[in-house]
Amino acid sequence: GIQVEQSPPDLILQEGANSTLRCNFSDSVNNLQWFHQNPWGQLINLFYIPSGTKQNGRLSATTVATERYSLLYISSSQTTDSGVYFCAAGRDGATNKLIFGTGTLLAVQP
């Protein structure tokens, strides 16, 4: 099945800094989602982005499907951005099950 790899595994930022998180996937996909898991364990949808570029406030994402990677950009980071960021991919049009990467643990310090 498809494999999803995320980098870096850990990231420590000062408030106000920018960062780029990367997600590589091993096969073509028809679903690619980015999530933020907050300290309370909730998985919050950030982007549904099987291809192209999207922006939502300080966050943006780009998926280059032909090269099998996706990037999540966080600008002007805030302490509330801390948590784990997951990329998840799906390629089976019959089921849409998501395969998750191992996540990037982000800590934003004041």
Add this chain to the structure above:
Amino acid sequence: DSGVTQTPKHLITATGQRVTLRCSPRSGDLSVYWYQQSLDQGLQFLIQYYNGEERAKGNILERFSAQQFPDLHSELNLSSLELGDSALYFCASSQGLVNEQFFGPGTRLTVL
């Protein structure tokens, strides 16, 4: 708030017991998915239902079973519980078969 609800939020039980986790999907969503998040296995897909029918199975143990009811809510049944079943169990829903999935708040299961 994703619109997906899960009950209970927390569950503490003993080895060998059986529990039922409940999920209500977003209004209008026909697909329901169950995922397990544990420290050693990460986030793993367990099973999917679409409009009442089982659609796909992942790494779901034989001790676990699920169903989706006519009103589209779903239940995940975990039996003969072991210490290693302690995890955060998420339910997600999507409109159809190839759509964005939205996750509920999860049920944190602790097996003592």
